[in-house]
Amino acid sequence: MIRYDALDALPVRGALPALAEALDARGTAVLVAPPGTGKTTLVPLVLAGLVGGGPARRVVVAEPRRIAARAAARRMAWLLGEKPGGSVGFTVRGERTVGRHTRVEVVTTGVLLQRLQRDQELTGVDVVVLDECHERHLDADTVAAFLWDVRQALRPELRLVAASATTDAEGWARLLGGAPVVEAAGAAHPVEVVWAPPARPVRPPHGMRVDPALLAHVASVVRRALAERAGDVLCFLPGVGEIARVAGLLGDLGDVDVLQVHGRAPAAVQDAVLVPGGRRRVVLATSVAESSLTVPGVRVVVDSGLAREPRVDHARGLSGLTTVRASRAAGRQRAGRAGREAPGAVYRCWAEAEDGRLPAFPAPEIKVADLTAFALQAACWGDPDASGLALLDPPPGGAMAAAREVLAAVGAVDSAGRATEVGVRMARLGVHPRLGRALLDTAGHGAEVVALLSEEVPRDYGDDLAGALRRVRRGGDAYAARWAAEVRRLRGVSEEFAHPPALHGRHGGAVQAGPGTGDDKLAGLVTALAFPERVAKLDGGSYLMASGTRAEPAEGSALRGAPWIVVAVADRPSGTGHARVLLGAAVDEDVARAAAGALLAEGDEVHWADGDVVARHAERLGAIELAVRPLKDADPALVRGALLDGLRHDGLGLLRWSPEAEVLRQRLAFLRAHLGEPWPDVSDAALHARVDEWLEPELSRARRRADLARIDAGQALARLLPWAGGEAARLDELAPERIAVPSGSRVRIDYRDPGRPVLAVKLQEMFGLRETPAVAGVPLLVHLLSPAGRPAAVTADLASFWADGYRAVRAELRGRYPKHPWPEDPATAEPTRHTNARLRR
Secondary structure: OOOHHHHHOOHHHHHHHHHHHHHHHHOEEEEEOOOOOOOOOHHHHHHOOOOOOOOOOOEEEEEOOHHHHHHHHHHHHHHOOOOOOOOEEEEEOOEEEOOOOOOEEEEEHHHHHHHHHHOOOOOOOOEEEEOOHHHOOHHHHHHHHHHHHHHHHOOOOOEEEEEEOOOOHHHHHHHOOOOOEEEOOOOOOOEEEEEOOOOOOOOOOEOOEOOHHHHHHHHHHHHHHHHHOOOEEEEEOOOHHHHHHHHHHOOOOOOEEEEEEOOOOOHHHHHHHOOOOOOEEEEEEOOHHHHOOOOOOEEEEEEOOEEEEEEEEOOOOEEEEEEEEOOHHHHHHHHHHHHOOOOEEEEEOOOHHHHOOOOOOOOOHHHHOOOHHHHHHHHHHOOOOOOOOOOOOOOOHHHHHHHHHHHHHOOOEOOOOOEOHHHHHHHOOOOOHHHHHHHHHOOOOOHHHHHHHOOOOOHHHOOEHHHHHHHHHHOOOHHHHHHHHHHHHHHHHHHHOOOOOOOOHHHOOOOOOOOOOOHHHHHHHHHHHHOHHHEEEEEOOEEEEOOOOEEEOOOOOOOOOOOEEEEEEEEOOOOOOOEEEEEEEEOOHHHHHHHOHHHEEEEEEEEEEOOEEEEEEEEEEOOEEEEEEEOOOOOHHHHHHHHHHHHHHHOHHHOEOOHHHHHHHHHHHHHHHHHOOOOOOOOHHHHHHOHHHHOOOHHHHOOOHHHHHOOEHHHHHHHHOOOOOOHHHHHHHHOOOEEEOOOOOEEEEEOOOOOOOEEEEEHHHHOOOOOOOEEOOEEOEEEEEOOOOOEEEEEOOHHHHHHHHHHHHHHHHOOOOOOOOOOOOOOOOOOOOOOHHHHHO
């Protein structure tokens, strides 16, 4: 029996006429409705004609998470007085509850993506509702783009609804061809905000790590909320590990039930959360409860302020989830859960002053995530660079390039980026392309390991993949049950896409994987196939991966000391140069060589290292050195390149620079600065660029650093003088090494500052000279020295100095140096190098 009382109470009912009108007129619509209004439950039933008397249609509802898909289907079935599998069914990975008469099917976006790749027309489907599109999951964005393509090119009658609690309505409207925006009024009650920051500072999250002090504080705030408020408490935490830790801290609450809700929770627990309980409850949940699930009875929300988002580190070749501060939009969604049924309160575990500094919205997954799976989906769709897809945000070019490199390495795309036959098979396996490659290469025998790698392994399973495999087989927890179901699914699809059970060609060898393969070898083999660039060799206390990144297992890990491992999951601890292994497997060298065969290389290596040329013959697996021997007769071209690298790295000081050579370079730099061409640029960068013109043939004859030290830099530099035009002959005229001063002395000019050369000369030798000496039209900066050779004055205008500055210098120095002449009028006095006594003789 249809529960009309419950249906009539859903506020979205008031927006249904406008939604129907929009779909009739345009075929597309954006529905904005707050949580709890019935957008996920009533709207699909009305669109399918199951309530309200409309025409019968088949409706597919896409949800971002499995838990939300199952919950939505069960709720709709309950509203109709049925069980799932009747008029309403659901399909998630590894579970399908759909009957012959199903008119509304709730699926995850991943399932819908697979369905679209197999049947682009979505045969038999009349309406698709993209629910919770504001979360901007990559699969959801991809599905929306594919559906718009289908509507534009194949099925203009297909109706599309983008539904969300809070979203960029205008952006989605533009994406769907100017779709009308329909807004439904909410029924939220007021929610009081209580700021509850920790009393003492806590460390900010990094990677998957959350400061235990913050989790202890969250648990204390939950206790405070229970004491101060009535009703159930919904507490938001970033992940499963944090939920388990806080649950442990709340284990003594007595008459209060503590429930844990996340994607790994058993179905019975998920069901229990979605119906009112007889006792008071504390529900510890991830962001899945922000908008995808309605938890009845909640009057209080405790918000840790944290969330998990995907991130990829292209420099290290690592990707995974990381803990971040939740956005203000997420905070509003979470707070709204306290006001669904009555006035409530939200306890925010941060200071009010911090709130304005939080990001406004969560980062779209397409901007921050590993795009390998997305790039494969786009290639299979026929748009390898995704340039023709209707996306709210284009994929970053660097991330797409990295994704295409991975796809090419596993044979999923050809040189033009188009999906290969193997790539099409991989896209239909429902796992990351890396894992798909491993599954195909082992002909399904690696399904158990692939299932482990396709979802985050519980932390208490440890970091040794082989040990985790043995533990999960024993069962006894929700993760093990879900893993077993996934293994069955993977074995089924791998049989559909059979592949030879050995590695050939691409891997440079053959490694068998069959029913008799041991756990340790199987774990290592499958992981190495999926992540060939992460095979790692023990090297000086840490492991060097083929990618060049260093990694280190935790203290006490079973992986420590193994000669070779392969890293499946790692994070990036702050303040360290190494990755930290969170999950990996020991692997034999022959398996590492075979799985990462594309990275195997052998050849001569000549490079500059530790201040000299190093020449050797080496065998490498990516960055890993396997074998090496000295190279006696290295290719001269390689040696020359190494010497050039040395000159760039260690500088031109490796050459022999006599004082005369240094001065020549300074004179040329002066002429270049003031006269320009044809005088050469003698900066380091310019000399490196013209090395063929001035340093040959000496460089070609050199073999090591000592040979560079014998090259006369001045003689080589002279080759750059403008000989062809005859200007070289004017070098001594335009930039002389020495200049004659009034006393008859020839004094050296200091060109170290090309902007203003310096003439340092005893003051008495300049008597009688009114005009400042100049070279190439540039006045010299004259350092007038005392009889002891110390600077007495600096001037660029001798006439002004004689008229004004000289009297003060004379007054100061005449008594100190009485044997030297100090005439009253130096401008007309005789210049001299001698003392008064010498002059009198």
